[in-house]
Amino acid sequence: MQARDAQAMMAHPSDGTFKHLVSSTNAMHNLDVSIPAIAIANSLFGPDLGGVRGKTVRRKPSAVRPEYVRIPRDLYECHKFVTLTADVMFVNGLPFLVTLSRGIKLGSIEFLPSCTAKNLIKALEKVILIYRREGFIVKTCLMDMEFEKLKSDMGPVEIITTAAREHVGDIEWYIRVIKERARSVASQLPYKIQMPDQMVIHLVKFVVMWVNALPHHNGISSVISPREMVLGLKMDFKKHCRVRSRAYMEASADEVITNTLRDRTERCIALGPTGNMQGSIACLNLDTNRVVSRRTVTALPMPDRVIKDVMRLGKSSKQKRKKELTLAFLDRRQRTFAWDDAAPDIDEGLVEEDTAHRDIPAEFAGIELESDHTDKAVEADPVTPEWQLAEQLFGEGGRKAATAKLTQMHDMATYKPMHAHELTREQRLQALSSLMFLTQKRDGQIKGRACANGSKQRGYIDKELATSPTVLTDSLMITATIDAVDLRDIVTLDIPGVFLHADLDEDVIMVLRGELAELMAKVKPKLYRPYIVTTLRGESILYVKMQKAMYGLLRSALLFYLKLRRDLEAFGFVVNDYDPCVANKIVNGTQITVMWHVDDLKVSHRDGKEITKLLVYLGRIYGPGITVNRGRRHDYLGIDFDFSEDGVARLTMTKHLEKIFEDFLEEIGKECTSPASEHLFKVWDPEETERLRKYLPEELAQHFHHTVAQLLYVGTRVRRDIQTAVAFLTTRVNIPDEDDWGKLKRVLKYLKGTKHMSLTLSVEDMSVIRWWVDASYNAHHDCGGQTGAMMSLGNGEVMSFSQKQKLNVRSLSEGELVRINDALPWILWCRYFIEAQGYTVEQNILYQDNKSTIQLEKNGRWSSSKRTKNIKSRYFLSRTRSTRAKSWWNISRRRRCGGTS
Numbered sequence: 075m076q077a078r079d080a081q082a083m084m085a086h087p088s089d090g091t092f093k094h095l096v097s098s099t100n101a102m103h104n105l106d107v108s109i110p111a112i113a114i115a116n117s118l119f120g121p122d123l124g125g126v127r128g129k130t131v132r133r134k135p136s137a138v139r140p141e142y143v144r145i146p147r148d149l150y151e152c153h154k155f156v157t158l159t160a161d162v163m164f165v166n167g168l169p170f171l172v173t174l175s176r177g178i179k180l181g182s183i184e185f186l187p188s189c190t191a192k193n194l195i196k197a198l199e200k201v202i203l204i205y206r207r208e209g210f211i212v213k214t215c216l217m218d219m220e221f222e223k224l225k226s227d228m229g230p231v232e233i234i235t236t237a238a239r240e241h242v243g244d245i246e247w248y249i250r251v252i253k254e255r256a257r258s259v260a261s262q263l264p265y266k267i268q269m270p271d272q273m274v275i276h277l278v279k280f281v282v283m284w285v286n287a288l289p290h291h292n293g294i295s296s297v298i299s300p301r302e303m304v305l306g307l308k309m310d311f312k313k314h315c316r317v318r319s320r321a322y323m324e325a326s327a328d329e330v331i332t333n334t335l336r337d338r339t340e341r342c343i344a345l346g347p348t349g350n351m352q353g354s355i356a357c358l359n360l361d362t363n364r365v366v367s368r369r370t371v372t373a374l375p376m377p378d379r380v381i382k383d384v385m386r387l388g389k390s391s392k393q394k395r396k397k398e399l400t401l402a403f404l405d406r407r408q409r410t411f412a413w414d415d416a417a418p419d420i421d422e423g424l425v426e427e428d429t430a431h432r433d434i435p436a437e438f439a440g441i442e443l444e445s446d447h448t449d450k451a452v453e454a455d456p457v458t459p460e461w462q463l464a465e466q467l468f469g470e471g472g473r474k475a476a477t478a479k480l481t482q483m484h485d486m487a488t489y490k491p492m493h494a495h496e497l498t499r500e501q502r503l504q505a506l507s508s509l510m511f512l513t514q515k516r517d518g519q520i521k522g523r524a525c526a527n528g529s530k531q532r533g534y535i536d537k538e539l540a541t542s543p544t545v546l547t548d549s550l551m552i553t554a555t556i557d558a559v560d561l562r563d564i565v566t567l568d569i570p571g572v573f574l575h576a577d578l579d580e581d582v583i584m585v586l587r588g589e590l591a592e593l594m595a596k597v598k599p600k601l602y603r604p605y606i607v608t609t610l611r612g613e614s615i616l617y618v619k620m621q622k623a624m625y626g627l628l629r630s631a632l633l634f635y636l637k638l639r640r641d642l643e644a645f646g647f648v649v650n651d652y653d654p655c656v657a658n659k660i661v662n663g664t665q666i667t668v669m670w671h672v673d674d675l676k677v678s679h680r681d682g683k684e685i686t687k688l689l690v691y692l693g694r695i696y697g698p699g700i701t702v703n704r705g706r707r708h709d710y711l712g713i714d715f716d717f718s719e720d721g722v723a724r725l726t727m728t729k730h731l732e733k734i735f736e737d738f739l740e741e742i743g744k745e746c747t748s749p750a751s752e753h754l755f756k757v758w759d760p761e762e763t764e765r766l767r768k769y770l771p772e773e774l775a776q777h778f779h780h781t782v783a784q785l786l787y788v789g790t791r792v793r794r795d796i797q798t799a800v801a802f803l804t805t806r807v808n809i810p811d812e813d814d815w816g817k818l819k820r821v822l823k824y825l826k827g828t829k830h831m832s833l834t835l836s837v838e839d840m841s842v843i844r845w846w847v848d849a850s851y852n853a854h855h856d857c858g859g860q861t862g863a864m865m866s867l868g869n870g871e872v873m874s875f876s877q878k879q880k881l882n883v884r885s886l887s888e889g890e891l892v893r894i895n896d897a898l899p900w901i902l903w904c905r906y907f908i909e910a911q912g913y914t915v916e917q918n919i920l921y922q923d924n925k926s927t928i929q930l931e932k933n934g935r936w937s938s939s940k941r942t943k944n945i946k947s948r949y950f951l952s953r954t955r956s957t958r959a960k961s962w963w964n965i966s967r968r969r970r971c972g973g974t975s
Contacts, residue, residue, distance in 0.1 A: 268388030313353030745827025
């Protein structure tokens with residue numbers, strides 16, 4: 075202890091530095107610590123805790139190199155058709171669906187938020203999808219008679235139930251194996267009597283994962299494990315056994331931390347490996363009671379305070395325990411299992427002989443079985459009071475945040491309490507559940523958001539009647555260019571609690587249950603307490619009539635849009651006919667423009683005083699809490715706008731790109747000079763890819779999809795140079811393979827080297843619009859072409875797109891006609907929008923580089939031969955537009971947009 079105290083008193087030097095000080099005779103006088111004492115301290119107390127929390131840095135992740143296990147073809151053919159056995163078990167009152175496949179012996183376990191038919195079907199379908207994505211076909215599922223109600227909802231999978239008082243023997247034996255393994259793990263825990271819910275859930279998942287990772291003695295192979303058989307992935311001891319399960323550790327989130335005093339690590343309990351290829355560990359955060367995945371961890375001896383914290387979390391859980399048991403395993407009827415030591419009675423007679431079955435091809439290469447369950451506690455059944463889940467996650471701070479949010483709802487006159495006996499039975503059934511979501515910000519502040527579960531409204535509100543418009547990206551780019559050339563003063567603002575400012579135009583009843591109703595009553599006891607009723611189960615219920623729109627209601631966004639539009643029109647604004655979220659007003663001979671995306675507004679005008687008048691007007695309507703940002707630089711809708719140089723707008727998304735780099739699973743590596751290579755549109759043969767198991771596993775496939783979506787957001791706004799590569803990658807998100815993964819990495823390598831590149835926009839002449847349209851002939855593997863187009867008002871691409879042609883053509887000239895047809899809606903809309911903004915467009919020039927297409931459009935039938943009907947219709951459309959508007963449509967040979975085609 076003396077060595078550890080001395081190390082702390084010296085500002086936590088590293089062990090190497092501390093040993094050097096101890097061993098050196100001249101370094102420090104009267105330091106009464108020996109080298110063996112330092113070693114004993116590390117053995118007793120682990121690494122220096124202060125040093126771990128203060129010095130842990132983000133470590134470079136190791137490259138992921140998937141190594142798939144090749145399954146013998148004969149083995150796969152013999153066991154292609156799978157018979158599942160399934161049952162429900164309760165562990166300390168928490169329900170789980172357990173399945174086991176006969177032959178393969180792959181087990182799965184799914185936590186059920188509530189033991190309802192809907193949740194059972196959903197969990198069973200997830201398990202069936204795991205097999206189907208690897209080419210296995212689940213034909214039959216054996217279950218006890220209590221699951222008879224699932225038969226009609228399982229589609230092509232036949233549900234076979236046993237007779238009364240009979241059981242499916244092998245699934246019950248498998249549940250016994252789970253219990254024995256779980257009991258073995260829990261027997262060595264100091265807090266085994268009181269474990270939190272998440273720890274119990276992950277304990278059984280941890281057991282199932284390792285049972286699947288080892289070859290089964292009665293399985294189809296004594297060498298290949300069930301996990302390897304279905305998922306094709308081996309477990310790595312160095313990756314997946316780095317920390318003992320249920321051990322105390324300090325986990326780093328690998329964040330990019332600036333100069334703050336916040337700890338670099340979090341207090342966590344190891345729940346076991348996640349099973350992914352990076353070797354991440356599932357951890358229970360002791361401060362938030364949330365399950366997180368961490369890659370960098372440091373194991374430490376477990377002190378008494380950690381044991382007390384775990385038991386405190388366990389006391390607040392909803393489990394049903396028996397005092398003498400660590401884990402109580404009960405069957406679906408909440409009764410103790412009647413196990414014995416006899417061999418399982420396998421009900422082989424319930425299954426008919428396998429017959430010919432249509433081959434269902436695999437859609438994905440694999441899926442991580444252990445990652446199917448979402449660890450967030452808010453995934454519970456809607457009937458469960460959300461405040462309890464929030465309190466488990468955030469403690470007393472969550473209760474205070476929920477109370478503060480309910481107080482705001484009361485101050486805004488959102489609720490009107492109703493007596494339950496005044497409502498009809500139909501009204502009570504249609505009442506929407508009240509939800510409370512809590513989030514913790516980076517500064518530790520807990521923020522609450524109250525919303526309604528508006529899913530019931532989908533039954534009587536059509537989608538087109540609930541859709542709210544938002545500003546178009548192209549409108550944002552055009553107006554930003556106009557703001558720069560007009561040297562306008564620009565303001566961005568955010569309206570807080572936007573939906574609560576809109577009045578509802580329909581009768582909506584909401585129900586607050588449990589403690590949420592009690593918290594509402596505490597806000598204003600005289601108003602709400604008389605309306606609270608108690609059910610037979612002792613649950614408090616409060617019915618209220620909604621008077622304001624709020625998050626979760628299908629029409630809330632539309633109602634706020636209509637209110638904001640009315641308020642702007644009352645102030646003299648006129649909405650653009652070609653974008654309903656752009657409005658203009660002429661003040662002192664100059665134009666003031668407002669555009670909005672829900673509650674985020676951008677206002678521009680040459681005179682800042684006129685903008686201030688508008689802000690005062692909006693402040694009187696929406697309150698003084700409006701957040702306003704004035705200046706030459708703005709962060710609006712994820713884009714950084716810089717108007718520092720007169721007449722020029724520079725747009726960047728550097729922060730968004732850095733977030734993409736951080737989220738990517740692999741090391742990006744050396745930069746590239748282009749976003750794609752020559753073989754971008756070439757794809758691997760599907761049959762050969764399937765045979766060699768080159769498709770990405772489910773986890774990587776999902777991450778591929780996520781990253782492509784992030785790049786699509788960037789490419790359609792600022793980084794137009796990656797549009798072609800991203801447009802191709804969007805066609806591969808359903809079944810990506812390793813080649814697609816390499817193409818994605820190349821885009822990221824290019825962006826890494828050019829992340830500070832900005833989109834620079836300026837204007838030469840607002841009366842002249844220039845378009846460049848080009849196409850690549852037979853670029854894709856199915857002989858489809860690629861169309862690329864861009865528009866400029868002087869410098870920079872104000873609008874651009876790159877997309878695959880939906881029509882196969884016979885020649886390059888036909889492809890050029892198709893490309894014009896693809897670009898024509900954008901060309902026309904752009905002209906109409908700019909004119910609606912008050913500018914006169916004298917020329918709308920289209921540049922082309924194909925002589926045949928130019929002659930065809932200029933000379934008509936004199937330059938044509940026989941053509942198909944579909945090409946003919948596209949020709950006449952473009953010909954009609956160019957003929958009717960010769961003053962602004964000029965056909966020229968000039969190429970500029972080859973990068974997007």
